[in-house]
Amino acid sequence: EAQAIVDLISACVELPEYDGKSIGVISMVGEKQSDLISDMLRNRLPPTVYDQRRILCGNPAQFQGDERDIIFLSLVDSKDDGAGPLSLKQDGADGMYKKRFNVASSRAKDQLWVVYSLDAQTQLKPNDIRRRLIEHAIDPSSLMNQLNAGLVKTESPFEAEVFKILSGHGYRVTP
Numbered sequence: 001e002a003q004a005i006v007d008l009i010s011a012c013v014e015l016p017e018y019d020g021k022s023i024g025v026i027s028m029v030g031e032k033q034s035d036l037i038s039d040m041l042r043n044r045l046p047p048t049v050y051d052q053r054r055i056l057c058g059n060p061a062q063f064q065g066d067e068r069d070i071i072f073l074s075l076v077d078s079k080d081d082g083a084g085p086l087s088l089k090q091d092g093a094d095g096m097y098k099k100r101f102n103v104a105s106s107r108a109k110d111q112l113w114v115v116y117s118l119d120a121q122t123q124l125k126p127n128d129i130r131r132r133l134i135e136h137a138i139d140p141s142s143l144m145n146q147l148n149a150g151l152v153k154t155e156s157p158f159e160a161e162v163f164k165i166l167s168g169h170g171y172r173v174t175p
Helices: 002-014 031-044 047-052 094-104 129-138 142-152 159-167
Strands: 023-027 056-057 070-076 110-114
Touching: 002 023, 002 031, 002 070, 002 110, 023 031, 031 047, 031 056, 031 070, 070 094, 094 129, 110 129, 142 159
Parallel strands: 023 056, 023 070, 070 110
Antiparallel strands: none
């Protein structure tokens, strides 16, 4: 993932569509990944480009209250033995994971690139927050399509409002 992100950023800074765009890299697994990416970028890009693009690599907490035009989100994760599904990550204690993912996925003003090296279908459970983010990145309109499909089946404004509230809390509602 680190190499893929460095390659993507290197390509972006060469394209006129990205002129003047600030860039951030958020690692969801801690500082080692973001430090590695930062070091690789500093070795690959001229210092002037690094500064002009306001490149920042860090964890979600380091981006609290900050934004960049383009965010690359690194979801790198693996099991020590490399086999089977990863442990389920949902909201976490006091919504910790949910808050981290919310901060990370809302720091982009223009584009969010979700970079991952796992198979979301086989390595992540359906309710895993990482899988939900990956699926949203692959098909951002899917959630709205599901909501709209359910709303069409409601029979009253009250039922539609209850449907929206329950769906918004993560429930799967069948009218």
